[in-house]
Amino acid sequence: MSQAQLTEPTIWLKREVPGVKRTTVPTLTAVETEPSTECPNCHALITNTALNLNQYVCPECDHHLTMTARQRLEWFLSSIDSELGQEFTTGNPLYFVDSKPYPERMKEAQNKTGESEGLVVMTGKLKNLDIIACAFDFRFMGGSMGSVVGDRFVQAAEIALTENKPLVCFAASGGARMQEGLLSLMQMARTSAAIERLRLAGVPYVVILTNPVYGGVTASLAMLGDVHIAEPKAMIGFAGKRVIEQTVREVLGEPFQRAEFLLEKGTVDMVVHRHELINTTHRILAKLTKAAV
Numbered sequence: 215m216s217q218a219q220l221t222e223p224t225i226w227l228k229r230e231v232p233g234v235k236r237t238t239v240p241t242l243t244a245v246e247t248e249p250s251t252e253c254p255n256c257h258a259l260i261t262n263t264a265l266n267l268n269q270y271v272c273p274e275c276d277h278h279l280t281m282t283a284r285q286r287l288e289w290f291l292s293s294i295d296s297e298l299g300q301e302f303t304t305g306n307p308l309y310f311v312d313s314k315p316y317p318e319r320m321k322e323a324q325n326k327t328g329e330s331e332g333l334v335v336m337t338g339k340l341k342n343l344d345i346i347a348c349a350f351d352f353r354f355m356g357g358s359m360g361s362v363v364g365d366r367f368v369q370a371a372e373i374a375l376t377e378n379k380p381l382v383c384f385a386a387s388g389g390a391r392m393q394e395g396l397l398s399l400m401q402m403a404r405t406s407a408a409i410e411r412l413r414l415a416g417v418p419y420v421v422i423l424t425n426p427v428y429g430g431v432t433a434s435l436a437m438l439g440d441v442h443i444a445e446p447k448a449m450i451g452f453a454g455k456r457v458i459e460q461t462v463r464e465v466l467g468e469p470f471q472r473a474e475f476l477l478e479k480g481t482v483d484m485v486v487h488r489h490e491l492i493n494t495t496h497r498i499l500a501k502l503t504k505a506a507v
């Protein structure tokens with residue numbers, strides 16, 4: 215046997231098979247395989263499932279992320295009976311045009327959010343209590359208060375009054391809606407009058423201030439509650455911080471207009487972590503309505 219014949223099998227075994235390449239499959243983490251959201255505060259990537267389970271609070275830094283109006287009410291209410299105010303639709307009273315016409319801007323907001331307007335109202339139960347709850351959707355033109363937002367809020371307050379049910383409002387707004395001019399500003403008076411009727415009848419109205427609440431909404435329905443609860447670090451004010459700084463020519467520190475700062479100054483009654491919000495609100499409403507806890 216020749217030397218060549220002896221070494222041949224060894225060479226064949228060592229020979230690389232053409233066309234087959236070794237590839238390493240990287241192990242993907244949950245955030246790479248599932249739809250995820252980046253925390254705007256600490257930039258941690260959190261899967262939407264984890265975020266939902268943690269009530270939209272960042273598990274890394276405890277930042278309270280924005281919830282949509284619908285997410286908010288579906289989370290807050292133990293059961294939902296009906297949605298109110300869907301019959302109100304927005305018109306174009308002033309034929310207002312900024313960079314685009316108002317109806318076009320409305321259409322965009324509706325497509326983006328899936329909502330017909332910036333306030334969602336539902337009736338349902340908060341544990342054992344029958345309540346009416348409404349929530350602003352900040353994604354809908356900055357949660358601005360136009361005529362329909364006013365209509366829906368006033369209707370919610372009137373039903374709360376007739377049926378003697380507490381009213382809860384989750385506020386998140388940039389203020390009045392400039393596209394409706396004076397008609398938008400009138401909603402401040404309308405909503406304030408509706409709240410006054412609740413007050414006279416002894417029907418509880420609780421406001422939960424979420425990040426951010428500004429302008430005409432702060433100057434009306436968001437500051438007229440029997441109890442004002444704020445979420446941690448929510449920005450609450452009338453004019454924005456920068457505008458005030460430019461007016462008073464003074465640099466205002468970090469806590470300015472934060473919920474914790476306003477608690478210190480007595481503008482809000484309590485700052486409550488989202489994980490405790492349902493229990494706290496229920497306890498307050500049960501006390502105010504003298505219901506069994």
Ligand SMILES: [Zn+2]
Nearest residue numbers: 253256272275
């Ligand atoms: Zn975070």
